[in-house]
Amino acid sequence: MRMPSAKLTAVTLGVRDLQASARFYEAIGFRRKFRATGDEIVFLDGGGVVLALWDWDKLAQDAVLPGRTPPQSFRGATFAWNCATPAEVDTIFAKAIEVGAGLLRKPERDRLRRLSRIFFRSGRTRLGSRAGARTEGGRLILPE
Amino acid sequence: MRMPSAKLTAVTLGVRDLQASARFYEAIGFRRKFRATGDEIVFLDGGGVVLALWDWDKLAQDAVLPGRTPPQSFRGATFAWNCATPAEVDTIFAKAIEVGAGLLRKPERDRLRRLSRIFFRSGRTRLGSRAGARTEGGRLILPE
Numbered sequence: 001m002r003m004p005s006a007k008l009t010a011v012t013l014g015v016r017d018l019q020a021s022a023r024f025y026e027a028i029g030f031r032r033k034f035r036a037t038g039d040e041i042v043f044l045d046g047g048g049v050v051l052a053l054w055d056w057d058k059l060a061q062d063a064v065l066p067g068r069t070p071p072q073s074f075r076g077a078t079f080a081w082n083c084a085t086p087a088e089v090d091t092i093f094a095k096a097i098e099v100g101a102g103l104l105r106k107p108e109r110d111r112l113r114r115l116s117r118i119f120f121r122s123g124r125t126r127l128g129s130r131a132g133a134r135t136e137g138g139r140l141i142l143p144e
Numbered sequence: 145m146r147m148p149s150a151k152l153t154a155v156t157l158g159v160r161d162l163q164a165s166a167r168f169y170e171a172i173g174f175r176r177k178f179r180a181t182g183d184e185i186v187f188l189d190g191g192g193v194v195l196a197l198w199d200w201d202k203l204a205q206d207a208v209l210p211g212r213t214p215p216q217s218f219r220g221a222t223f224a225w226n227c228a229t230p231a232e233v234d235t236i237f238a239k240a241i242e243v244g245a246g247l248l249r250k251p252e253r254d255r256l257r258r259l260s261r262i263f264f265r266s267g268r269t270r271l272g273s274r275a276g277a278r279t280e281g282g283r284l285i286l287p288e
Contacts, residue, residue, distance in 0.1 A: 003239060004232050006173035007191030010224040011155060029150035047151030048192020050224075060218035064248045068217040074204035075219040080154035080194075088148050095147060104208045 011049060011079065014056035016070070018042060021053050027099040028092055155193060155223065158200035160214070162186060165197050171243040172236055 015021040022042045026032060030044035030051060037043065042053040060067030083089045097103065159165040166186040170176055174188035174195060181187065186197040204211030227233045241247065 003173040003235065004227065005175065005191075006169070006188075006236075007225055008155060008193050008195050008223055009191065009226040011152060011193075012222045012224065014218065014220045025150070029147040031149065044150075046193075047149075047153065049152050049155075049190075051152050056218075056220070059220075059222060063218060063222050065218040066216075070220060071215045071217070072210075073212040073215070074158065074200075074207060074209040075221070076158045076200070076203075076214055077219070077221055078156045078203060078207050079152055080156065081151055082153040083148065091147065092150075 008049060010052055011046070012052040012054055012059060014059035014067075014070070015053050016056055018053055018055055024099055024101070025051065025053070028096050152193060154196055155190070156196040156198055156203060158203035158211075158214070159197050160200055162197055162199055168243055168245070169195065169197070172240050 013021075018039070018041075022032070022044075025042075025044055030046065032042065033045050033050075034043040040054075044051040044053070054062075056070060057067045081092070083092065157165070162183070162185075166176070166188075169186075169188055174190065176186065177189050177194075178187040184198075188195040188197070198206075200214060201211045225236070227236065
């Protein structure tokens with residue numbers, strides 16, 4: 001079989017308080033889906049990808065890795081939400097702080113003239129807005 | 145401003161050896177994009193989301209978090225590639241092992257009758273194939 005073209009279809013975050021995390025992500029605009037699965041796992045519409053939330057220990061067990069306490073140092077991945085406009089970044093950022101996000105970095109323009117802000121809660125989400133970043137139906141389109 | 149609908153547009157993995165990681169992800173089917181950015185950061189087409197690879201320390205610094213050595217315990221997130229068929233899972237899995245992935249879990253059917261396999265390399269990727277999982281243009285479609 002020829003190698004199929006690769007797809008990252010879902011990201012699952014391990015969280016300590018599933019309901020609190022679900023409220024947080026819903027408050028900043030992620031829409032809950034697939035409620036039939038009940039309260040054990042939370043599925044959210046992330047645009048081009050599914051964002052799922054699950055109990056930290058269960059996800060660690062599922063990945064066959066020791067769970068331990070969530071490390072306070074960098075965990076190896078960041079998650080971006082590229083917005084259509086800087087105003088959109090402002091709105092989401094203010095909302096995120098309002099509903100309990102911990103601030104990691106203040107708004108700034110990086111060398112790509114992108115307004116980027118980072119906050120932390122049950123994972124690390126970066127809100128970026130780049131002038132001219134092409135999006136199509138919620139996907140970030142990269143040039144070749 | 146009304147809250148915009150949320151989008152997870154890009155996932156960036158911190159890696160120790162950028163070129164080796166790029167070769168790994170390209171070997172299992174992720175297509176390199178946006179080469180104009182040069183060799184400092186790698187962008188890959190992940191279907192509905194962008195998969196990026198960047199130096200572990202630089203990404204940690206960007207996230208304003210202490211980098212330290214990558215923890216060997218669970219880091220809090222898993223990444224899924226839902227395939228169209230179990231045969232596709234087999235192909236990708238075999239290729240991943242061939243090009244250096246470390247095995248975490250052997251193929252099995254979970255309670256959702258999904259063939260799932262997990263491997264590790266510069267991040268954690270789960271290959272899942274669920275009978276009847278609806279995909280559309282590379283996106284996993286969830287029921288309401």
